Amino acid sequence: MTTLTDPPKASFRLSQLIYDTRYRSITIQVIATILLIVGIYWLVNNTIQNLAALGKDFDFGFLTQPAGYDINQRLIPYTSQSTHGMAALVGILNTLLVAFLGCILATFLGVTAGVLRLSNNWVVSRLMAVYVEGFRNVPLLLWIISIMALMTEGMSRIREFRVGGDASMILNDSVAVTNRGVYIPGIILENGFLASSAMNWLILLVILIISVIVVRGVRKRADAVQEDTGVRPTTWYQQLAILIIPVGLIMILMGAELQYPELRGFNFSDGVHLRNSLIALWLALSLYTGAFIAEIVRAGILAISKGQSEAAFALGLRPNRTTSLVILPQAMRVIIPPLISQYLNLTKNSSLAIAVGYMDVRSTLGGITINQTGRELEGMLLLGAFYLVLSLVISGAMNVYNNRTQLQER
Amino acid sequence: MKNSVLLGALTIAGLAAGAAAAGTLDDVKARGTLNCGVTTGLIGFAAPDANGVWEGFDVGVCRALAAAVLGDPMAVEFVPTTGQTRFTALASGEIDFLARNTTWTFSRDVDLKFEFVGINYYDGQGFMVPRALGVSSAKDLDGATVCIQTGTTTELNLADFFRSNNISYEPVPIETNAEGQQQYLAGACDTYTTDASGLAATRAAFENPGDHVLLPEIISKEPLGPLVRHGDNEWADVARWTLNALIAAEELGVTSANIAELASGTDNPEINRLLGTEGELGAMLGLESDWAMKAIMAGGNYGELFEKNIGENTPIGLARGLNALWTDGGLVYTPPFR
Known part of the structure; x- marks a missing residue:
């Protein structure tokens, strides 16, 4: 049966590079590398030549020049005399704001819809199916524009809020829904510890974070007591007190005051102005991404074997306790990795702000600044680098969370 | 810096690939159409009519240029641009000529590397x-x-x-x-x-x-004018003198109605030079001798374009004001055809 023939000759023939599996992979890799290098060289060379032909140089100095344009939504102080770099920063914060708000609302909507879609109630599960399929299968841009149009065309005009007009403020005259956006009451700090109001809010944020850490400590101790004695001490009032009292106290010291929007001159002033563009972008991004998250959550729950819930029922756990204590913790392991992609999608999709004039980083740095300075290459590079870094940070943070919820093999 | 260039190259190489700095005139002739950047729609200046044919004051300048270079005022590919996309479109070579009520400013002329070829509307x-x-x-x-x-x-x-x-x-x-x-x-x-x-x-x-x-x-002050890429002087000359020809035509009384008659020769040497019956002005630009005549016939002289698209008898109803000829107390003036 042996078919062994002469041992292979030591000599090397050129055709072996293609036909001999020992060498073929090396050949392919070398060719691919050469093609890649040639491609990159061509791109670089092309860019340098074309920049030279256009008489343009490569310089980031424009970031320190005065921007000259105004931005309506700014989370930090900015005027038209600020630099292009500041304008970019204002845009970055606006992008972060809508991405942050969007991720929270999308997660809430997604988890709710995902769980309810598995409901035994026929009407509820069908309704959720309609939501998921409706939002998943229509382009996001259409939703953004539709919501924007609904806001500008459907809501009352400012002039209708004047004396004798048809429209009036809702919720005890504290919220005005207009076609320029929604005006809600805002908190102002009359005499903060520091001159800048942003710094005062930062102090409050730090205190809140410390409170949250303390609350976690309280919960851990309650867990330990439960482990030892089997009885869980009631701690919800302690937790609530730790969360509210320090922040509340500092706010009172800082002279916090609720400011209601008031129609003065052309517009409502005071309070917080949620612009149409923000609302349209935020809602559309959340509803759209929420539909995808709903499917991820549903898949995660269905991935848990039926035996788990049966076992939980056998132990006497009620359905909602079963869901929160048995099903969801296990489902999280399946849910989180695809959830990261959805967060990244939402963040990057926020650049569709262009459709409604939301002043995100694409509009400031990647739009007006590029247009006024003619620095397309530099601006686009910075923009790309920003979205890259942001996406890497988000996925990095989510990966840390994923590692903690992963199955611990023992 | 080297690294940044490399990264940048990857991102914009696709865009830049189309850019060509020299020889736009030859490119346009070879292509047979003029790529003209206009607004996305501003009635009177540039907007498609009911049949989808672009018309307007800025469109008229595009058509005149196409007629001068290619002999056919309809050989224009209109590229609608927004305030934000127009400069990139021109710099990347997507369009040859931008006639989109664009204000002539120092930084656009010098820093953004464009060449304004004149002013076709003095605005504010x-x-x-x-x-x-x-x-x-x-x-x-x-x-x-x-x-x-x-x-x-x-x-x-x-x-x-x-x-x-x-x-x-x-x-x-x-x-x-x-x-x-x-x-x-x-x-x-x-x-x-x-x-x-x-x-x-x-x-x-x-x-x-x-x-x-x-x-x-x-x-x-918003002096609006058409512009081309910086560095291609031949093409800039063609564009500049086409616009000047429209203005000179009004000044010299050459209209789309009487141009055929005047083209057979007149006593006024400047009209003769403009219409190509005397001198070699067309050849100097690299065009036919009757280039200006075709440009004027495309939509009339400057005054005719104004009256037809945005003048007092149109719904837009703009008075000539600053845009009257210098001889009528306005600012519109062209260097002589000589």
């Missing part, structure tokens, strides 16, 4: 408000919401005007004139600001133009 920035708002001066607009096209000089003038008058405003950035019109009519902004000619053109398209007024303040 104004404000339009609903009559019902009861505002009579732009200085009364403290706290108003202002619709403003992004990526324009008007955006910068607006910031300067409100800052120097120490009053505040809330900008609503918009991308195109159509979007601005919709937001303004919906009441999402109190006032719409852009070049006064653009406001007049926009208002003409309203259902009730009489319900809206232009405020008296003109807050800036």
